[in-house]
Amino acid sequence: MTVGMASSASVTASSTGQGASATSSASSIPIGAPAAPIRLALIEGLSGPLGNGGEAVFRNLVWATERVNARGGVRLPGGARRLELVRFDSKGSVEESLSMLRAATDQGIQVVLQGNSSAVAGALIAALDKHNAREPARRALFLNYAAVDPALTGAQCSFWHFRFDAHTDMRLAALVEVIAQDRALKTIYLIGQDYSFGQHLREQARAMLARRRPDLRIVGDELHPLGRVKDFLPYATKIRASGAQAVLTGNWGNDLTLLIKAAKDIGLEARFHTFYGNALGVPGVLGEAGVDRVLAVAEWHPNVGTADAERFYAAFRQRFPKPEHDYLHARMQLMVEMLVAAMERAGTTAPRAVATALEGLKLDGRPLGIAHEGEMRAADHQLQQPLYVSVMRRAGEAGVPHDNEGSGYGFRTLRYLDATRAAQPSSCRMRRPD
CATH class of the missing domain: 3.40.50.2300 (Response regulator)
Structure with missing residues (x-):
């Protein structure tokens, strides 16, 4: 993986994506020659005093996207497309995060991922609301895996923002x-x-x-x-x-x-x-x-004691065997799988259609090897888990x-x-x- 601001990292691995409810089993998808990957912008503090948390998130998201790509990618009417994770180092700063958001949308990236700071998340929601209103042809979604201030799905709730962590x-x-x-x-x-x-x-x-x-x-x-x-x-x-x-x-x-x-x-x-x-x-x-x-x-920990959890954890440890990399969050895996399921349900990567497909989406992660499940509450875009x-x-x-x-x-x-x-x-x- 290439490390650095806005450096992209194509990733591969295995798992299975599904539609509105995760009930089907894994299937093999013929891999054609997709015109372009679906890029996901990770805007996170990847350096500085809290950079260890950003890098731990990156490993989770690398694994999540690898698992989707290993089964052929996102199944869309024009053919399957791979996911590509693009790193934007915000250095933990609100100002730098907003700059990275502009860089991501300038590149035409339609999905932004962030979580380590509710202050940053709040600023991104406000900026993305304005951007999406001004430039409907270049809209983007914001998927939040860790910013837990309840106001983000309360007073500041936005159609373009979805939270996958339990709030404060x-x-x-x-x-x-x-x-x-x-x-x-x-x-x-x-x-x-x-x-x-x-x-x-x-x-x-x-x-x-x-x-x-x-x-x-x-x-x-x-x-x-x-x-x-x-x-x-x-x-x-x-x-x-x-x-x-x-x-x-x-x-x-x-x-x-x-x-x-x-x-x-x-x-x-x-x-x-x-x-x-x-x-x-x-x-x-x-x-x-x-x-x-x-x-x-x-939402989960390695000792929850189910067979699904044992398989899930063993697969992660095989991918990241170093003990210091032992930072696995089921919600981050579920977030990527729910995004994929919404895109496949909508039949497009267009942000508005994907957002509508995410609303009310239920996903049982167990057939995907995730050992977790959730439902995206349509009223406020807060995952119930x-x-x-x-x-x-x-x-x-x-x-x-x-x-x-x-x-x-x-x-x-x-x-x-x-x-x-x-x-x-x-x-x-x-x-x-x-």
Whole structure:
């Protein structure tokens, strides 16, 4: 793969795509000579302090597109077409992301992928709304795999934007359900990143905890700059001084890894309730200190315990055998497959037709080897999907056959919420194009 701004990477591999409901089995498609691949623009921070998260996303999307291409590509009336992933390094900046969006649309790319920052996602939605209104011949869709501010499918909801991750309120509600049943827990500390996602999480956590655990004392509540803190020792020291028994954080990337490391270094024994504590170095940093103390919430994890999940995870490990590349998210695979299914359902790659086909689309990923399923809610373009709350344990114990990143520690399911229980109300009032 070629690395660098707007450098393209053609990819190949195996799996199967389907239409509105994934019920058919894999089939072989004759490969002709397509006029051009279908290009997908990944606009993400691929360098800088949070670049590790961007590269981890890239690996997931490479694998997803490889699997589509290995079966012949996207089946369209004019013949099957391959997917091509094109990298645009935003360096984690809103301004650079907008510049990359212009570069992508100038090249005629019709699908944009982004997720690591709700602030960036919000700016992209606004810019793409204007672009698509001004230039209907060069419209593009925005598929979001990780930006979880509820406003993106609420007050700012857009016909051109689809979110495939569970948003903040969905993830938070799952964590609060676990917190609410821990009657021994009396004190908690809130800490997060100072941007739209972290600010919303802070407010919603207070509200949800007040409803579910009015007796629980919040002994600390603060935000820190996104991606700029190099030493979290002062924050960990304040958490310890507060007497908090638990910490609730939405931190991701190095902001989470460094926070967890600082907590370990000072012997902080609080339990961490996280959105992303099961990836990107956290288990390896914590080691034994994280056992029973780090919780995470996600749509899937390697130890969910089904035969489908075992096959799915084994296939990914075969493609990316390095332990440090162990960052697999089922939703990113489902996102690409749902895009393919919508294009095949619409019979075109035209953004408006594909968006209409995505609305209400249900996809069972199990026939595709994904071990995940979801339904794209038409009202707000928020994917409805199951969620798991899991806790860090030693690999090899009951329920933990797989570790994370070669650390010797993995995650075991504490709570499973089906899509109905994980759902949250929609406040979207979507304006659809004429």
